[in-house]
Amino acid sequence: MFELDLTNLINVYFLLCLSGLLLLYWYQRPRNFPPGPRGIPIFGMLPFMGKYGERKLAKWSKTYGPVMSLRMGRNDVVFLNDFNSIHEALVKQHAKFSGRTDAITPFMKDIMKNVGYIVLDDGEFFKSQKKLGQRVLSGLGVGGRKLESRVTEEASYLNEAIRSMDGKAFDASIFIKKAVANNICNIIFGERFDYDNKQIEEILSRLTAFTADTTTALASRICVLAPFLRDIPPIIFVYSRYKERLSMVFEFIKKKVDEHKETFNEDYLRDFIDAFLKESIKDNNNWFTNDQLIFYIRELFFAGTETVSSTLTWALLCLLHYPEVHQKLRREILNVIGYDGTASMTHKPMMPYTRAFLQEVMRYRTLAPLSIFHKTNEDAELNGYFIPKNTMVGPNIWAVHNDADFWDEPEKFKPERFIDDKGEFVQPSHIIPFSLGPRACLGKQLAKMEIFIFLVSMVQKFEFLPNPDDYELPNVEHGTSGVAFVPHPFRLVAKIC
Template sequence: MAAMQFFASLVGENLILQTTLVLLVVFFVTVWFLSHVRSPKNLPPGPRGWPVAGNIFSFATGHRALTMTEWAETYGPVYRIQLGNQTMVVLSGYDVIYEALVKTAEDFSSRPVNAITSIVNPQRLGIITAPFGTAWKEHRKFTLMSLREFGFGKRSLEGKILAESEALQAEILRMGGGPFDIGRMVQNAVTNVICSIVFGSRFDYNDDKFTRLMDALDRGFAFNFFGQLAVFFPILRHVPGMGRGPKLIQDVLGVVRGYIKEEMDSHKETFDANDIRDLIDSYVRETKSHENNGETTFTDEYTELVLFDMFIAGSETTSTTLYWAFLYMILNPDIQRKVQAEIHAVLGHDQQPSTAHRAQLPYTDAVLTEVARMGTILPTSVFHATSRDTSFHGYHIPEETTVLPNLWSVHYDPEHFPNPERFDPGRFLDAQGRYQRDDHVIPFGVGPRMCLGKQLAEMELFVFFTSLLQHFTFKLPEGATKPSITGIFGITNSPKKFEMVAEPIA
């Protein structure tokens, strides 16, 4: 009897399982059919995908931007992909990206609504994820104007960067010539620069609050494919090991935005209209001036999102680029020696570097440009979206379609950059050894949505890189395996962790 009950239960379980599978298949096929029946006509072509999931599994392994670049060879420079129920248009090659984001910027300068932004910023406030329109223009303009008051784009800001460079050098000396990972050190230094501009003060590197902030940033930007998959497909959050994605985003948001709110409250209590100390004070002053104006976007909530955008953008991208720079230096010691020879010829061993010296350091400038090209920390840029129905290259692209400018396809275009996998600063030097700017290196994007912090980032990269190579030679630890130059594709494209040693230059 017990055996019969056991087999009956098995049959029952199998029947339930089979019924569930049939229902799932019917559901997936129905959704796929409806999405294809209802899809607008004359969309760009694109690779076939799975029912419901679309092309998302094509990105499960390997480099997403590389896969997209390969697809462009088959489907052309304007094609579509499907991620879940979301249709996205991919733009490949410099000419097409420039045409869309610069020549027809009014059509391609909005931001998409997707599963991640609905968690991070459901109201779509701030600057980075805000839609194209009056509010975004108003706050971008005001933020840039305020930042200029604090030295943004001016040499007065170099003092803050040089002070952080000296603190970073002291941290490196504390390693005593032993192996260490410079990644967190660089992140601390770069983040402190943006903290001094936004919050009016810097942190000690071992400060508990600062450590929590840095840990939160690391977790957020390491957000991997499977975590992102669970965000786009909520049902997967119940699968063991895949439900952490949305919670991870909320945890990171809680830490960073919690700190920003604390700073805003503190600034309000100590606010003095005659002593504007930082970006928060600028926003407090502007918000107060709009208190009796009825409808306004200068609110505490909007301010918090603008500050969040500035903090995130100003900390991660520059530090990741510097991390790539030091990786390429230890892998190319001959290039490192040439950079140091140029620095010492112009600055000696004691004169502090300044952006005013940039024209005298063409090889160093070329090296940093090659780092930006090869590192490509945002391979598909920050996602764009169409602000209205538009026709582009003969295709119909509906309003609010997500648009991915594939910067990787520009930076690794073999026709413009022969042998693109080779680290070669000579690409950016003329026959006389003078630096040649190349418009095809666009790590900050192009058009109205170009990165707000471009000037600050370029200043930081030059000053940090030059001052560190002026005082140290960086090498692989004895017997260490060569680090990989294949990045980790999370929110950004960052190097895999590596260690090096630093030898002080007498």
Template structure:
């Protein structure tokens, strides 16, 4: 019988494939439970349009810590606040690594800050960034003045019909905030360099065929050799090189007129640190500088612009929200006053609206993936070293334990009986722990000042003849949850 079996190659191949599949299905002892996937691709075919929703539902059967096979790897999903807090805050040293991701590798070329693995290099760059951004003024009055000034340029651009999308206009303005920090100056919106830079870094995170194929490649890297995915890989790599070339020009310009007695911006501060060290320092060098600046652009503009896009869609979908915010604006600083972060305490509804927006329309549903740096234990399960850890922020924000009727958009849930704002520790759009977003303060300032400054001068109205898409349905792009395409009118008050 066995002799006859080996006479049929197809049967033998099938048996070998089955044995190989069984081998891949093996999990470490006491590993978190989870669903079985398909050979080679794992659970990918069962994911919904918003993967965070699919993973959140697994909590009902498997609990807060779930293992899910993606490709040939088993990832661990954290589906509630307490578990994420335990891993990222209480055991932050063990759970703060960064797993390899082909798509991000194409963009970062293995350098930078956001995608660096946890270790001495990352710690040095994190400390430098935290200190330098604080010294430059991030979160302080002079930076707020820059945001207020940029708001005026943005208002004029929004009120002008020039064929640009809302998202492009927002990205140009927010990129200029980053320009002020890293270059010490702003660039013209319609200068070819700034616009091309914005087009490059937004292309990978918007709803388009390019970003969808790039997302697929990140989950199944073998596809990078197969057309049309291979072409997407090449385009992504080439455009990343182009972006880096633009930034290198700014760095060389700064280096040519560097004066250590006049540190003007982030680039000068980094160059100053370089000159204090050996010539070939592994951490502080021009390659690392250029890619650090690139990370500041990616993190400091595209994400905040998407949040503001969601805000505009909310304002036309729920016009009563717009009326209440405008009412607070007029009461607090009037038609001609200057919006400021100091006004937050006098504008509880505006603060509640922003917090509910960040909860209900979670921009990073699965945040940035982490990796274990050593063998660890979580909720009684054994998590081996180098395991990919996925924090499901969406599951936290939609947890009925903390938010009644979580699928409803209700800013009033964050107001007490006296109408005062209630800040929630369970709204964590910037993540928590050692790897929480470095630019959180700046992002919060941008959103508050831009939103109130725009509504002070402009009405946000639906465009006649163009029905609005549902505010409750977004598009998962690469790692972000973006608003659907929509068009509104910005009318002067």
């Protein structure tokens, strides 16, 4: 009896020691690592992040400081929660902080097989792809007249589609996505598609499910922060469904690439595909492969469409919520270009309130609240803390855009905050919707052009009103929060003016 009790006692003692060692391992962190909460074993702080994790992080940073760490699943993640720390890491120390973690999202890493653009780790391979993208966008006139004329032309198609609704309520985001997608199609494929093209409609539906569908968005965020959960139900089912939905998108892109190969002429480059094919001829590093081209196109298509269309949809929702802003915006646009003029980038300096409105939309409804996760390429020091090589780093853009130490009443929508005493537009340093540094959005100049021209053209031609048959508008405070923060669906009425 005594021997049995002693054996049980030894087993209990062993289990207690083992539990103690596991807890010690769980709570330990590298020397002089940024402080922060550890959460519970296995899951860390993931269960405490809530629907809008960026807001929780900003709150916790008041206790732990702008550079803080969280245990997320089995990983320690460093979050940067103010402008200075983000600028220091991504701009001043970009060589140390420009890596891309394997956990950028297991969805993308597995589907895209380490090719494309966004998922590429820092190095010569990534730089070769970035250089090509910049050259193509520059050659096609991003920021210049050639591409601007395409955007202006597409704005007229967009307005015609809106006009065809003849005062009936509709979801404006559908037309906006098609218009923005056509700009991307012009760059990539050298062609645009009619708004009633069912194939493009289906492709847009499948691509944007990653952000618009609440379940997929939540699963993607969980997988970014705790990659090991990807293979656990129900997340694995969400992942499999999304992977299956993308198959049609890849088939469409592959068909377009094959068509280009049949008519390719290296002395006459029509679009991005031709520019890529020309690079593949002299490629000695196996960097310009067919797979790389297909997945690169997929990322350009998704990122280029989602960024602009969601920003414009937020803008329309804000106009519905703040009719006095709508009227002031419209008065300025009509004073500058009239009822029949054509919006162009030359008008932008003459529209301080329009510029202020757009800046406030991008601040107030930050589209990518946690940007895209980076990784340290080597050991680094930030704000006096030691951050080891291969540490995941998350820039909290939302925290920058809602920093009460910098912004007056950041929770309120106030375009006037960007207008000085002389009525001139003031460009703030703390608005960074496209992130900072070498890994900032590749197409940000194109995006800014599209957002300005499309918005000005729509507000010039229409007065947007809430749908009288809907009980209420979606709360502008809420949206689908996953890879991007996008508004919930809503319908509006476009009154022809």
